[in-house]
Amino acid sequence: MDAAIFYYTGTGNSLWVARTLGKQMGEVELFSISDWMKDKKPVNCKVIGVVFPVHMWGVAPPILKFISEIKSLAPQYIFAIAVDGGQVAGTLVQLKNLFRKNGMVLSSGFEIKMPSNYIPFGGAETGENQQLKFESARKKISAIIPVVRNKETSPVDQGALWQRVLFTLLYKLSFSRISTLDSSFWVDGKCNKCGICSQVCPAENIVLVEGQPTWTHHCEQCMACIQWCPQAAIQYGKKTSAYARYHHPEVQLKDMLKARQLPPTK
Numbered sequence: 001m002d003a004a005i006f007y008y009t010g011t012g013n014s015l016w017v018a019r020t021l022g023k024q025m026g027e028v029e030l031f032s033i034s035d036w037m038k039d040k041k042p043v044n045c046k047v048i049g050v051v052f053p054v055h056m057w058g059v060a061p062p063i064l065k066f067i068s069e070i071k072s073l074a075p076q077y078i079f080a081i082a083v084d085g086g087q088v089a090g091t092l093v094q095l096k097n098l099f100r101k102n103g104m105v106l107s108s109g110f111e112i113k114m115p116s117n118y119i120p121f122g123g124a125e126t127g128e129n130q131q132l133k134f135e136s137a138r139k140k141i142s143a144i145i146p147v148v149r150n151k152e153t154s155p156v157d158q159g160a161l162w163q164r165v166l167f168t169l170l171y172k173l174s175f176s177r178i179s180t181l182d183s184s185f186w187v188d189g190k191c192n193k194c195g196i197c198s199q200v201c202p203a204e205n206i207v208l209v210e211g212q213p214t215w216t217h218h219c220e221q222c223m224a225c226i227q228w229c230p231q232a233a234i235q236y237g238k239k240t241s242a243y244a245r246y247h248h249p250e251v252q253l254k255d256m257l258k259a260r261q262l263p264p265t266k
């Protein structure tokens, strides 16, 4: 199949979903949304997939910007996968409306539940829980493939009505604050000034000042910096020192750096 899958990822879940789907579909090219947005090079594919994490019960700012830029690719069939920690709420409905506003049609949209990477709410889930989620994600990916191959139209996955109402309101309330939420990040004494946090940030939001990371308030809240720091030296608020870090076990730092087109460190 002649398809392009665009993905955005903080901790590898969406990259793993995009990769797993791509391998099974065959003839699929993967693009990092953060990289593609830098040069917006033409992509000649009739089928386009968008795989992205749910952030605050909705579509995160970098995905909103991406959608407004892809009409020129003239896709004939578009599908989306919202990768989340279990609460898709109205995310895919919002996305479908967004495509419509931009003169495109989202033909199908699926939720895939994965381990949560939102460390302010808690650390990594147990290995056993993670494996259960990966197993059911694999099953869901297998179910998605025929829908996409046959270019079927299907209703998008969505949460219960109360979730869509309540969480969409919370999304709207928090949206304008996202870029400055990085003021809750700080670095403890374990930092060895390796610079990985700055390299892995999709928003180029971390500047090293005498080797120490400094956040510059255009954060996308993807959690890559805190989750990939090899020393677990980045903290968010007061509780994260006690929490285990998470990234998808089959996604490595070099995959994240490759996606950013930067040379790997060490």
Ligand SMILES: Cc1cc2nc3c(=O)[nH]c(=O)nc-3n(C[C@H](O)[C@H](O)[C@H](O)COP(=O)(O)O)c2cc1C
Pocket: 008, 009, 010, 011, 012, 013, 014, 015, 052, 053, 054, 055, 056, 057, 058, 083, 084, 085, 086, 087, 088, 114, 115, 116, 117, 118, 221, 222, 223
């Ligand atoms: C800022 C932020 C907000 C999140 N909000 C939600 C949410 O509303 N619902 C949910 O189910 N998961 C939420 N999550 C969890 C992620 O969607 C989930 O862990 C996802 O698999 C991460 O994918 P990634 O590794 O590709 O970044 C949130 C994560 C972050 C970082």
Ligand code: SF4
Pocket: 187, 190, 191, 192, 193, 194, 195, 196, 197, 198, 211, 213, 228, 229, 230, 231, 232, 233, 234
């Ligand atoms: S990745 Fe961690 S150890 Fe490396 S510079 Fe950033 S905070 Fe310091």
Ligand code: SF4
Pocket: 010, 182, 200, 201, 202, 203, 204, 205, 206, 215, 218, 219, 220, 221, 222, 223, 224, 225, 226
């Ligand atoms: S500063 Fe951290 S959380 Fe914010 S966009 Fe960069 S890597 Fe993601």
